[in-house]
Amino acid sequence: MRKGEATRQRIVARTANLLNKQGYRSTPVSAIMEVAGLQKGGIYRHFDSRTELTLEAFWYAVARMRDRLATALEGHKSATDQLLALLDIVGNAPRDQAFGGGCPIMNLAIESDDADPKLRAAAREAMNGLIGIFERIIAEGMQQDEFSKKNARTLANSMVATLEGGMMLSKLYKDARYLEAIADELRQRVRSGFR
């Protein structure tokens, strides 16, 4: 790895945590300079614009979350077990560094939906990916007769919406039990095969 590339990746990693906590749009460049340990010129030597850095930091946070979910799925064969494994990870998110600052997709969605089409497009793309993970497993479970045959996408939307809302409450109250109780409720729905 060239030295410039290493510096670039270090800026992205440090900025990712900062922006997911302090806001993708509202964090001042001065705060980025501080966590990166660089002057403004040093940062913009590696990124064409604030938006480019914001997007790279966002995708870094999304990839970290997605890796956590992908790892959780390993070794689980049935759709039921796979969904339960996802719920274990997401239900424990308030205590998990990979979710520091909450779900980056929801955070960027809320900040960008009416305010920044470029950032919103990234949030949509990432949300499609997240919902898609749930949708594929649910559809597979329907094919295998683990789950009652409904619209897999609608069920996936609902699971993700419920988990994101639970995450928001746990983050707001700094109390992991909100999301845990919601994950428990979803576990029951999964175990009952969405009947």
Added chain:
Amino acid sequence: MRKGEATRQRIVARTANLLNKQGYRSTPVSAIMEVAGLQKGGIYRHFDSRTELTLEAFWYAVARMRDRLATALEGHKSATDQLLALLDIVGNAPRDQAFGGGCPIMNLAIESDDADPKLRAAAREAMNGLIGIFERIIAEGMQQDEFSKKNARTLANSMVATLEGGMMLSKLYKDARYLEAIADELRQRVRSGFR
């Protein structure tokens, strides 16, 4: 009403819409000056600080939403009918000007949870109020044997989390159907008495 008071209220009303769309923390004062039609000095003649204006604008948006929900409850006696009336209002929120920019409580929660304790305290207080509306109705429905006897607060948390998540998806995709489908699912749970 004194002239100063009328001006103050006009600033709050115009700022409320702006901040709920463009961000409670990330909106620059220049944008507030533009919607208020005032110079910076003209705004700060009425508010001690940006935080004071932000909080007043937030509570204005919350009151507008709460009025909408309170009006919806009028004339409905059973807990089931009351919850269904709330779901009609919230499920239609993407088409309702009273929810312009989405739910102000979720918006402020996401922006403030890790970033601003003063704003977060306001978001918590408003969220307590919103969840409390659902909780009281659910508890009443349990007393009247409309609903199965569970923890009313947990059910209220779950309903609000699911609706907020659905609102987030509808706002992100600019598609009212996400929230509508989620409201439909909750209607079924209410009609089945949370069994």
